[in-house]
Amino acid sequence: MKKSLFEIIENIPLTRDVMRMKLKGDTSAITAPGQFINIQIEGLFLRRPISVCHVCGDILTIIYKVVGEGTRRMQDMTGGSLDILMGLGNGYDLSPAGESPLLIGGGAGVPPMYMLAEKILERGVTPKVILGFNTASEVFYADEFAKLGAEVTVATADGSMGVKGFATDAMKQMSYSYFYACGPEAMLKAVWEQSETDGQFSFEERMGCGFGACMGCSCKTLTGSKRICKEGPVLRKGEILWQK
Amino acid sequence: MAEVKDLRVDLCGIQLDNPVMAASGTFGYGWEFAELYDINILGTFSFKGTTSEPRFGNPTPRIAECNDGMINAVGLQNPGVEQVIFQELPRLKQCFKKKVMANVSGFSEEEYVYTARRLDECSQVGWIEVNVSCPNVHGGGMSFGTSPEAAASVTKAVKEAVKKPVIVKLSPNVTDIASIAVACEEAGADGISLINTLLGMRIDIRTKKPVIANTMGGFSGRAVFPVALRMVYQTAKAVNIPVIGVGGISKAEDVIEMMLAGATAVQVGAENLVNPYACRDIIENLPAVMEKYGIHSLKEIIGGAI
Numbered sequence: 001m002k003k004s005l006f007e008i009i010e011n012i013p014l015t016r017d018v019m020r021m022k023l024k025g026d027t028s029a030i031t032a033p034g035q036f037i038n039i040q041i042e043g044l045f046l047r048r049p050i051s052v053c054h055v056c057g058d059i060l061t062i063i064y065k066v067v068g069e070g071t072r073r074m075q076d077m078t079g080g081s082l083d084i085l086m087g088l089g090n091g092y093d094l095s096p097a098g099e100s101p102l103l104i105g106g107g108a109g110v111p112p113m114y115m116l117a118e119k120i121l122e123r124g125v126t127p128k129v130i131l132g133f134n135t136a137s138e139v140f141y142a143d144e145f146a147k148l149g150a151e152v153t154v155a156t157a158d159g160s161m162g163v164k165g166f167a168t169d170a171m172k173q174m175s176y177s178y179f180y181a182c183g184p185e186a187m188l189k190a191v192w193e194q195s196e197t198d199g200q201f202s203f204e205e206r207m208g209c210g211f212g213a214c215m216g217c218s219c220k221t222l223t224g225s226k227r228i229c230k231e232g233p234v235l236r237k238g239e240i241l242w243q244k
Numbered sequence: 245m246a247e248v249k250d251l252r253v254d255l256c257g258i259q260l261d262n263p264v265m266a267a268s269g270t271f272g273y274g275w276e277f278a279e280l281y282d283i284n285i286l287g288t289f290s291f292k293g294t295t296s297e298p299r300f301g302n303p304t305p306r307i308a309e310c311n312d313g314m315i316n317a318v319g320l321q322n323p324g325v326e327q328v329i330f331q332e333l334p335r336l337k338q339c340f341k342k343k344v345m346a347n348v349s350g351f352s353e354e355e356y357v358y359t360a361r362r363l364d365e366c367s368q369v370g371w372i373e374v375n376v377s378c379p380n381v382h383g384g385g386m387s388f389g390t391s392p393e394a395a396a397s398v399t400k401a402v403k404e405a406v407k408k409p410v411i412v413k414l415s416p417n418v419t420d421i422a423s424i425a426v427a428c429e430e431a432g433a434d435g436i437s438l439i440n441t442l443l444g445m446r447i448d449i450r451t452k453k454p455v456i457a458n459t460m461g462g463f464s465g466r467a468v469f470p471v472a473l474r475m476v477y478q479t480a481k482a483v484n485i486p487v488i489g490v491g492g493i494s495k496a497e498d499v500i501e502m503m504l505a506g507a508t509a510v511q512v513g514a515e516n517l518v519n520p521y522a523c524r525d526i527i528e529n530l531p532a533v534m535e536k537y538g539i540h541s542l543k544e545i546i547g548g549a550i
Contacts, residue, residue, distance in 0.1 A: 001279065003520065040518065045465055046309045047518055085520070206305040206455075208316060209517035212276045214269070215292070215321045216307040218300065225300050225321070230276075243303070 001088060001211055002029035005081045006060065011074070014140040017066045018108075019075055020053075023082065027055045032091025033116035034182070034202055034234050037062065038210035040083040041073050047085065048074070049210050049229070051182070051202075053111035054118070060086075063111040063140070088210050089233045092116050092200055098177025099125060102199075103150070104167050104191055106132040106183025110141055112202060116180055117150045126151060128174060132167030132183065136160035168194050189242055201240065202233045219243070249531040250541035253287070255486055255509050256409035256434045258343055258370050260287035263542055264499060264527050267490050267513035268293050268347035268373065268413075269318065273332035277516070278339035281524050287509060289523075290345035290437075291332070293375050296359045298324035308446040308455035313465025313492070314514055315444045317458040320349050325359045333368050343370025345411070353398050356388075357405045364406035374402050377415030377440035389415035389440070392427035399431040409434035411488065414479075417443050421475045422482035429483045436479055437488035437511065439472045465514040468492040473505050480506020481550055494522065496529040503542060504549040 006025035014020050030037075030052055037060070038047040048070040054061035066075050092112075097120055105113035110131055120127045129150045133139045134157045145152045154162030155170040163170040167183065168190045179199035181191045188201050205228040208214035212230035219226055221239040226232055251262035266277070266289035273291050277283050301321030308315040323332070336344065346363040350356035360372050376389035376398055388394045395412065403410050412428040414421065416439035425436050441462025446455040454460075472491025480487045489507030493499060494515045502510045515522040530542075539545055 001520075003280075044309065045311070045313055045514075045518060046307070206307045208307045208314060209270075209520070211520060213272045213520070214307070214316065214517050215272075215301065215318045216316055217304065218306075218318075218321055219304065220300060 001085060002026060003083065003085050006084050007081050008077055008079050009059070011077055014063065015138050018063060018138070018140055019066060020061065020063045021074065021077075023060045023062070023084070024058055025060070025084070027058055027060050027086070029087025030055050030060070031087060033119050034091035034112050035087060035089045036210070036233065038085040038088055038207075039074070041070050044070055044073070046208065047210060049088070049207055051112040053114050055115065065108040085210060089229060090231060092180055092202070092234050094119055094123065096178050096198065097123075097125060100175065100177045101125065101127045102171070102174060102176035102179040103127050103129045104132070104171065104179060104181040104183065104187075105129070106167050106187040107134070107138070109181075109183030109187070109202070112182050113180070114141060114145065114148075117145060117148055121149050128176060129153070130155060130167045130170045132170070132187065133161075134158065166190065171195070192237060192240065192242075195237065199237045200234050201237065203228050203235060204233065247540065249534045249539070250543070251530055253508055253543055253546070255488075256371060256411070258409070260509060262287045262527055262530065263503065263507070263509040264523055264530070265289050265345065265488070265509055265511045266516055266523050267511035268345075268375065269316075270513045270516040273328070274336045274340055274344070277520060280520050283340055284342060285527055286342070286523055288342050288345055288370065290347045290373050290511060291328075292322050293320050293347045293349040294322050294325050294328050294359060294363070295320060295349050295351075296325055296355050298322065298327065303457040305455060305457055306461070308461065310444070310446065310463060310465065310467065312467035313463055314517070315446060315456060315461040315463050316441070317456045317461030319458065325362045329362060329366060333366055337368060344368055345371045345373050347373045347375055347413070348402070349375045353401045356398050357401050360402045360410075361405045364408050369408060371409045371411050371435070372402065372406055373411045373413050373437060374398065375413045375440070377413055389424070390418050392424045395424050396427040396431035399428045399433050403432035411435035411437050413440055413490075414438040415440050416471060416475055416491075422478045425479040425483050429485050433485060435486040435488060435508075436483060437490055438479060439468070439475050439491045442468055442471065464491065466492045466494050469498060473501060476502060476507050477505040477550065480547055493526070496526050496533040499526060499530060500533060500537065500539070500545065503545050504547070506547040506550055508546055
């Protein structure tokens with residue numbers, strides 16, 4: 001983990017309420033796809049955890065959905081610098097991916113799949129990627145995944161783009177060696193129930209610190225209690241205990 | 245060139261290099277922070293509230309944001325005293341050479357005594373901090389700290405069971421803090437720390453439901469500083485044992501203010517969670533702030549405003 005200042009070099013809308021921010025600074029603490037950063041926002045007490053989408057040298061890309069006070073304030077930022085804690089969380093383990101891994105991202109869960117796809121491609125494996133959204137106007141990054149070289153399938157709940165239905169409907173037609181999923185909890189649970197192989201899931205929880213000190217984001221698993229921010233956010237299929 | 249400042253204070257017979265401690269529940273068992281900086285620069289820290297058995301704590305969400313603060317309802321999640329003794333303390337030994345403060349919680353007097361006695365046997369432990377004030381647990385954790393009789397009774401029981409100094413951590417959710425502090429002093433407490441968190445609540449306007457799964461939780465952070473300072477002042481006036489000032493401290497000036505109100509040492513809590521370097525930054529800034537206000541030795545200002 002590192003705490004340092006990052007300069008905002010881009011902050012642009014991708015859809016009506018999804019923004020992409022590029023930040024310049026010391027990214028060396030980020031060691032795995034699926035990790036997150038924790039951003040201090042002036043005037044707000046708690047930091048805001050956001051997943052990492054992409055790292056290239058000293059440029060860090062995040063994609064965030066504007067949902068609350070923190071992300072609303074981020075949306076208005078046009079420059080300046082941000083105090084960021086980074087290299088947080090365990091991230092995805094690529095070693096069990098196999099020859100045809102499937103990546104499933106739903107809505108705000110799409111961004112971390114980008115860095116994961118990139119890392120899998122670096123290993124000479126082409127991942128299949130399902131990107132799930134509600135409707136065509138909410139779709140982002142489908143082209144970027146395709147440009148990386150991934151096999152992309154878009155699913156929209158209303159059928160306005162790609163496969164009609166949820167990410168899990170697109171998943172039914174596919175064969176895969178392993179899977180990685182990030183998205184709303186309902187999607188994660190559906191993937192968990194439907195999947196035919198082992199896989200990994202990334203979870204969200206309200207956090208106090210984001211680095212394991214406050215125990216605010218603990219969850220029970222079959223392998224003991226885990227802090228989503230520290231031993232998570234990525235959990236393996238076989239250890240998840242669905243509570244809600 | 246500025247003179248060398250004397251930051252040392254004596255806490256119940258153990259000298260601290262400086263009065264800045266990290267508060268229980270915001271510093272784990274130390275090692276997450278030791279990855280960031282040398283935690284030996286701290287006066288010391290109070291480790292995560294420990295019970296006799298492992299506890300998972302409350303359901304999530306456990307955290308809610310407030311203006312200049314936060315609410316938590318963690319509910320004393322901890323691995324239990326045996327794991328603390330056999331895993332956490334040996335691990336801490338690798339990165340912390342000073343005596344640590346052992347924060348003890350319980351659901352009965354017997355449990356407090358048992359856990360305190362186990363931790364009293366550990367050479368790394370310098371003080372036992374008895375938490376009679378956690379607002380986040382059912383079954384009466386709170387009640388020990390909200391009546392003078394119960395607080396005194398648990399203080400006396402722990403004091404009889406251990407050799408190390410006993411510091412009782414008090415709840416601010418009471419009508420007369422001084423009477424509870426005095427009751428603890430009369431029962432043998434070697435020190436008082438306060439305040440624990442203030443009982444608070446937030447509601448999500450979109451869902452029309454409480455943000456915290458447990459409905460209520462403990463409010464802490466910069467916003468509570470004036471309340472904490474007032475209660476430290478009232479307590480320090482009423483007792484003759486050291487008082488540790490806790491609540492909303494985020495900068496070196498706050499440390500000075502707490503000490504003027506009667507605190508011998510201070511604990512930094514929620515600020516560690518948003519700035520993991522908070523304690524280090526405060527300690528590093530103290531000499532310059534002392535210089536600014538003409539303070540040579542921190543010992544000399546304790547209770548200066550009383």
